[in-house]
Amino acid sequence: MPKGHVDEGEATHRAAAREAFEEAGARGEISDAIVGSFVYSKDSSPSQYRVIVHVLNVTAVEDVYPEKGLRPRKWFPLSDAAVIPPQINGLQK
16 A cells, blocks of 8 residues: 655645555546545654555556555455555554
């Protein structure tokens, strides 16, 4: 699940669309409705981060994108996306 910071003055759904492209090369139509949120910690950092979740209807996947090579890109069927992975335990719908 792509996640990242929200720039000053940027709406969360616009940040979600930007992060989806930067991290996975995904482009599409983003919903401004919030469908969930969760809190997580990175690695050994004591800081916690809140993630706001939006739905992106993917219409294109680019082969070249800013963070290509930093992490594997993996796609799942929609039925599997409804299962909450342990690393994002605490997702609030």
